Amino acid sequence: MSQQMPSQGPVTDGPPDPEHDPAASYALDRDYVAALTRRVVSRTGESALTRSPLGGQPLANIPQSSDDDVAEAFERARRAQASWSRTSIDHRAEILLRLHDIVLDRESEITDMTVWESGKARKHAFDETFHVALTARYYARKGHEHLDPERRIGLMPGLTRVDLNRVPKGVVGIISPWNYPFTMALCDGIPALMAGNAVVAKPDAHTMLTALLGAQLLEEAGFPKDLWQVVAGPGSEVGPSIIGRADYVCFTGSTATGRRVAQQCADRLIGCSLELGGKNPILILRDADIEKAAEGATRASFSNAGQLCVSTERMFVADQIHDRFVERFVARTEAMTLGAGHDWAIDMGSLISQDQLDTVIAHVEDARAKGARVLTGGRHRPDLGRFFYEPTILEGVTPDMTCFGNETFGPVVSVNRFHDETEAIARANEGHYGLNASIYSQDGRRARAIAREIRCGTVNINEAFGATFGSLDAPMGGMRESGMGRRQGSEGIHRYTESQAVATQRGMAFSPMLGMSNETFAKILKVQARLMRRTRRP
Structure with missing residues (x-):
């Protein structure tokens, strides 16, 4: 690196x-x-x-x-x-x-x-x-x-x-x-x-x-x-x-x-x-553009050192392209520039604190001790700064490992192979979170159909997270334990308002008039309702 x-x-x-x-x-x-x-x-x-x-x-x-x-x-x-x-x-x-x-x-x-x-x-x-x-x-x-x-x-x-x-x-x-x-x-x-x-x-x-x-x-x-x-x-x-x-x-x-x-x-x-919180998945389908997917996966996993609510921590890659994709993903990750400073060429900076660093170290070491393989990274880098940790790709993460279902909120992602898309969707929906997901495929229609089955508040297709995050007219937020309510779009501003209905009645009042009995008034209302039904009015 x-x-x-x-x-x-x-x-x-x-x-x-x-x-x-x-x-x-x-x-x-x-x-x-x-x-x-x-x-x-x-x-x-x-x-x-x-x-x-x-x-x-x-x-x-x-x-x-x-x-x-x-x-x-x-x-x-x-x-x-x-x-x-x-x-x-x-x-x-x-x-x-x-x-x-x-x-x-x-x-x-x-x-x-x-x-x-x-x-x-x-x-x-x-x-x-x-x-x-x-x-x-x-x-x-x-x-x-x-x-x-x-x-x-x-x-x-x-x-x-x-x-x-x-x-x-x-x-x-x-x-x-x-x-x-x-x-x-x-x-x-x-x-x-x-x-x-x-x-x-x-x-x-x-x-x-x-x-x-x-x-x-x-x-x-x-x-x-x-x-x-x-x-x-x-x-x-x-x-x-x-x-x-x-x-x-x-x-x-x-x-x-x-x-x-x-x-x-x-x-x-x-x-x-x-x-x-989130434990966000990314699905790399069999027809994905491998180079584009590897580039997107790198940003999805390691932007802001993984300290992003919508960043990816779980990756599911189709059998047909798994080996080629992982090779390119690892290569891109190892080519990243780590550093402290204001240079535009730096690809990844520091974690925020000792607490964040401790969490990352604990998750990686627990996974390593229980049999996960570190494909790249996995090291604290005090030579760069107190809280630096290398972008890390894990393989073979299993449910008994802490990082399997718990949010790491650091530069750590697990790569998993899948055999069919039904399996991938089920695995993506595992756990309690549902904030963000990504799908890489050259078939946009199929990817959008899969997106409807993913239990996340935002789903990006052929992009890491920027497409939804930057589309201000679209709502953004989580399902399940990833939250409630939405920012952005109409929902993002209407949450700060109370809806007030003001009804102005003209002419006929909503009560019997001119000595009309309640029974006659009820019959008139029923006739009106039937007429409106025929005109398709709500």
Whole structure:
């Protein structure tokens, strides 16, 4: 495997004292970091030091929020939302289009921050910037279509008018993960703002600066200052404070935590959307283009070091092409460039933390001890950075191995041979998850038919995950234990609204008139129903 040693960031002014002044060893000046951290609602006087996974450099002292701070954030957000909800769709769309332009103009700055905080390769950090810009443009352009009042069929044709309004929920709580710190911090909140809501966000502690930069860009684009509040702290403490005050909760993270979020939301009778874990399959059918499939499988398995909710961890390859495909897949994997830094040529960066590294090591060593074969990879690479682990392909993974059904969330994939497509579909549907799947075949019609039998919320054909993830008009989310609700498309914005039906009755009232008896009125209604049946009206 190629490798690249860590790059050094530019030196800032002033004496380097990283423990007390984290920005001293970081590629950004102290004032820049301080301005971002001031966006956290916090009066506790407490802070938590964050470090880059690339080389352990201190990044920032992040102020920590108390329950009182969360309460203040919601008070500010509610005041801002009261006026924001009365703004026009056109005004909101104009601001989102400015955000689109600002994000593209500041792409390099955003990407730098994402790389430093997450340790991912630059090309994967760019994906985040691009996705946020696309999300802003999509909801700006489709705002009227998704939010304008709709006419529905009334009870009495010509006499009953029904309007369906989309009313904002109020203040949305968004709890976002570290693995895609820019896009996950913003892409769920953008439609919430477009629908007339305010947001209180709690980004993951590992990647606060990237999320705070996103909040700054929202304000620069023209959103009211208090409309987007940011709080920080341990999820076990701050999370319940958010759920206890929000009108709707959007959570992305583990299935175990998602269950607790859903239970707490149920106690308050508020809605939530949850994107949770996955053990995502990819099916390489007998007629697949082997080179295209090998390239896609490499991205599916190792983008962002496998720390992607929709990345592949289980691969099923048809007998007829198995050996040729595996040869090409291994070769592509071994040709990947691993490294820490901002170079566009890096194919895979670091894991985020020691916890993630420990999980990956434990899964691989357990599989190896129980008879799985490591076709390539399988090694921790401290020479590149503290949390680097080689992209790893396993063969012979069996149900008694930890990695068989448990999500690894790292650069580890198992390759399995199948004899017929019915068997492949059954194996792909094994387990409790159902987030994303991929199918490689040159017969699009057959692949789409197979996709309907796969119990996953998104299925990509001849692509790893980008086709569904980047198609903003299509919903994205999980089935079974991979979550509930959807982001993107109409479902991604309607989740933040209440449906309100307004019926206007003209002329005849829905009751007997002019001394008519209830019995006669009932007969008239039955005659009307039969006439409507004959005209095929609903």
